[in-house]
Amino acid sequence: MPVATDRPAARQAREPGTPPRSLVALASAALALTTGVAIWLLPAEAGDDRAVPGLDARAGVTASGLATRSTAGPSPARSVVSSTGRPSGFVTFVDTVRDPLFNLPEATGKDRVHWFTLGHLTTGRRECVPTWGGGKERDGGLVADRLSRLRAAGGDAGLAFGGPVGRELAAACTDLDRLVAAYRQAIDTFDATYIDFEVQDPADAETVLRRARAIAALQREAEAGGRSLIVSFTLPVTGAGLAPSDQTMLRSTREAGAEITAVNLLATVGPAPGPGLTRGSLRPVASAVRAAHPQIAESLGEPVAWSRIALTPVLSSSHDLTPVNARRLIAFTSRNKLAWLSIRGAAPTPKVARFLTVSTY
Structure with missing residues (x-):
């Protein structure tokens, strides 16, 4: 697939995939593998990856509203996979709209x-x-309803805001206090320690600043409560x-006081260039990661950012x-200590x- 040069087109192209429910977790795993392979083909140094094809983020969205805390169930003492509450290893993306019955504990x-x-969580009829x-809103049957059992089984889940369909809250909710309350509602409802933003409008400076200030406020609240x-x-x-607009967004978000733990690259x-050539399609991924590394490091104010x-x-x-x-x-x-792997698109x-x-x- 050729390299995408038009930012809006690249973003609009990301339509949610619809693999069978039983293959979602498997698909995620395999895709992550693909990325690593491409990168592995480059030198072992942490600066070894450069030029990637256009991106198609097959992310999904849910047609149902937030479950209430009573619906989602109280969260038991966390048998968390990470003491810091941050993702690690392999992270499965679950499209809660297209696969609302995905069984988290079973996976x-x-x-x-x-x-x-x-x-993805977005704004609805009320901004x-x-x-x-x-x-x-829809009663019952949501993936998120199984979070208490997932945590009891030793797993955990974060929330993704934005995505390819609908408007991210910060773009629609222009009052900062109400925006903070909206994010807080989702975080508290699902007792989340990790949230992700899949932004479609990085060039909107007002939205970027509003989102950043809301994140910073929520992180201060969490810290005051002894959490992260x-x-x-x-x-x-x-x-x-x-894209330059994404680099600027990351830098502006950091400068506004928000702490960004990681940048998840889609x-x-x-396809491979010919029969038996399994490496050709992976080199672009490795190249893209290499190209993005110094950009991410600069945007986050770090000399090295592989673990980010x-x-x-x-x-x-x-x-x-x-x-x-x-x-x-x-x-x-493992060698370059990337934060985590995930996968989207076709099932491996x-x-x-x-x-x-x-x-x-």
Whole structure:
């Protein structure tokens, strides 16, 4: 797939995928493998990855409103995978709209996935009220309803705001106090320690500043309560790295007082250039990560930022990732200490998915 140069087009192209429920966790695993493989092919140094194809973020959205705390159930003492409440290893993205019955506890036990990201929360008919996919409220049956059982099984989940469909809360809710309250509602409802923002309007300076101030306020509240609130941004990456508007957004968000733990890079994995050539489609992903690294480091005010990069390859076909490439991906990820791996797009083969989820822990 050619490198995307038009930012709006790249963002609009990200339509949610619709793989069978049973393959969601597996798909996530395999895609992550793909990314790593591509990167692994470059030198082992943490600066080894440069030029990537256009991105298609196959993210989904929910047509149902937030469950109440009583619906979601009280959160038991956390048997958390990370004492800091931040994602690690392999993170499965769950489209709560297209797969509202996805069984989080079962995936943790069967597929050995311990971290999930649930998306996407956007504004609905009321501009300052978070809803799944901006849709109407629906009683019961939501993925998020299973969070208490997931945590009891040793897993955890974060919340994704924004995405390819609907408006992110900060763009619609222009009153800062109400915006903070809206984010807080979602965080408190699901007892979340991790939130992600998949931003579609990075060039809107007022929205960027409003969101940043809201995040900073929520992080101060969490710290005062003896907790942490981990924040990441999910952004498309190409061979040139991040778009200039995304780099500016990250820098402005940091300067406004918000702490960004990681930048999750969405990188498209294209088909292999020929029969038996499994590496060709992965090199662009590695190149994209390399191009984005110095940009992310500068935006976050860090000399080195490899541990602040999460990687989410987007597969166009389950054949884009092989077991051999999966092993290389795991090795690269470990060597360069990337924050976490995820996957979107086509489902990988079950064998590859199992290897990824087992090997990242």
